[in-house]
Amino acid sequence: MMTLTRRALPALLLATPAIAQPTWPTRPVRLVVPFAPGGPADILARMLAEFLTPRLGQPCIVENHAGAGGMIGTRVAATSNDAHTLLLGSVSMTIVPHLATQPVGYDVTADFVPVGLVASAPFVLVVPASSPLRDLPGLVAASRARPLNAGNSGNGTLSHLAIEVFRSRTGAAVESVAYRGEGQMLPDLVAGTIGFSFASLSSALPLIRDGRLRALAVLGPARLEALPDVPTLAEQGVRDVEADGWQALFASKAVPAAGVDRLRRLLAEALADPAIAARITGFGLTRAARDPAAFATLFTEEYRRWGEVVRAGGIRAE
Structure with missing residues (x-):
C-alpha cells in the first residue's frame, strides 16, 4: 500500500477541486x-x-x-x-x-x-364615437374655442400626469376631471360627458373595436400592432408626451x-x-x-x- 509523504500531501490538496459555491436560488x-x-x-x-x-x-x-x-x-x-x-x-x-x-x-x-x-401598455388618446373630433390638431383647435373636459383615472395617476404634460406641450385648454379608476371614467367618456381621455390600451381597445370610442393618437414611440392606422402624438407634431x-x-x-x-x-x-x-x-x-x-x-x-x-x-x- 502506498504511503503519502509530507511532501506529497500539499500537492494532493492543491489538486483537489474547490467546493462549488451554491447557485442562486438556494431556497424558494x-x-x-x-x-x-x-x-x-x-x-x-x-x-x-x-x-x-x-x-x-x-x-x-x-x-x-x-x-x-x-x-x-x-x-x-x-x-x-x-x-x-x-x-x-x-x-x-x-x-x-x-x-x-x-x-x-x-x-x-x-x-x-x-x-x-x-x-x-401604451396609452391612447380616445374620444367618444359621437364626437366630431377626428384628429389631434382638430382637438387642440376645438379646445381653444371651448375648453374640453379630459377624464383621468385618478389624481396622480399616469393618465392624469399625461394630461398635464399634454396641456403644457400643446397649449390646449383642458380641464382634467379625476375619477376613481378607468372603470368609472370610461362609461362617462362613451356617453360624451367628457370630451376625451388618455386611456390604457387594454381598457380602451374593446370599446374602440366595438365602435364606442375613437382613437386619435398613441402615446408611445411607435404605432401599435392592434391599432396600425392610429398615428402617434409625435407623428402629429406633439413630442415628449409619452405614457x-x-x-x-x-x-x-x-x-x-x-x-x-x-x-x-x-x-x-x-x-x-x-x-x-x-x-x-x-x-x-x-x-x-x-x-x-x-x-x-x-x-x-x-x-x-x-x-x-x-x-x-x-x-x-x-
Missing part, C-alpha cells in the same frame, strides 16, 4: 405583486412564476400586497433585504414616491435592481449579481415563448422589446420625468 423565491389578485399585474406574475419555477429549481411563490397605489407591496419587497425576493413593479413606482406627503419608507432607485421589462403603463420584473438589491443575470436570461426566454407572448397580447398588452440595460435607463428617466411633472403641477396624493 417570492415574487411580490403590489396589486390585488386577478388584475393584469397578478396574472403576469403568476405566468412568470409558473415559467421560472422549474428553471430555477425552486418554487417561485406569488404574494399579493395591495394598497396605496402599489406603495404597500413595494415597501414589503424593498424592506425585506432578502436575496430571494422579487417584485413585479409597474410605472407607478416612478410616480407614487413623488406624490407622497410622508416618507414612503423605501427608495426605488436604490432598493431594487431592474431585471427587465415584461410588458408595455406607458409598463410592468417589469425587479430584484431586491440583496439578490446576487449572478442571480440577476440568470433572471435576465430566463425573462428573455419567457418573452420569446410563443404561448407566453400570445397571453400577453391577449391582455391588450405589448410584449416587451427592450433589453435589460435599456430598461434600466428607461426606469431612471421615468422616475426623473414624472417627478418633475408632479412638482411642477403641485400634485399630491388624495
Whole structure:
C-alpha cells in the first residue's frame, strides 16, 4: 500500500477541486405583486412564476400586497433585504414616491435592481364615437374655442400626469376631471360627458373595436400592432408626451449579481415563448422589446420625468 509523504500531501490538496459555491436560488423565491389578485399585474406574475419555477429549481411563490397605489407591496419587497425576493413593479413606482406627503419608507432607485421589462401598455388618446373630433390638431383647435373636459383615472395617476404634460406641450385648454379608476371614467367618456381621455390600451381597445370610442393618437414611440392606422402624438407634431403603463420584473438589491443575470436570461426566454407572448397580447398588452440595460435607463428617466411633472403641477396624493 502506498504511503503519502509530507511532501506529497500539499500537492494532493492543491489538486483537489474547490467546493462549488451554491447557485442562486438556494431556497424558494417570492415574487411580490403590489396589486390585488386577478388584475393584469397578478396574472403576469403568476405566468412568470409558473415559467421560472422549474428553471430555477425552486418554487417561485406569488404574494399579493395591495394598497396605496402599489406603495404597500413595494415597501414589503424593498424592506425585506432578502436575496430571494422579487417584485413585479409597474410605472407607478416612478410616480407614487413623488406624490407622497410622508416618507414612503423605501427608495426605488436604490432598493431594487431592474431585471427587465415584461410588458408595455401604451396609452391612447380616445374620444367618444359621437364626437366630431377626428384628429389631434382638430382637438387642440376645438379646445381653444371651448375648453374640453379630459377624464383621468385618478389624481396622480399616469393618465392624469399625461394630461398635464399634454396641456403644457400643446397649449390646449383642458380641464382634467379625476375619477376613481378607468372603470368609472370610461362609461362617462362613451356617453360624451367628457370630451376625451388618455386611456390604457387594454381598457380602451374593446370599446374602440366595438365602435364606442375613437382613437386619435398613441402615446408611445411607435404605432401599435392592434391599432396600425392610429398615428402617434409625435407623428402629429406633439413630442415628449409619452405614457406607458409598463410592468417589469425587479430584484431586491440583496439578490446576487449572478442571480440577476440568470433572471435576465430566463425573462428573455419567457418573452420569446410563443404561448407566453400570445397571453400577453391577449391582455391588450405589448410584449416587451427592450433589453435589460435599456430598461434600466428607461426606469431612471421615468422616475426623473414624472417627478418633475408632479412638482411642477403641485400634485399630491388624495
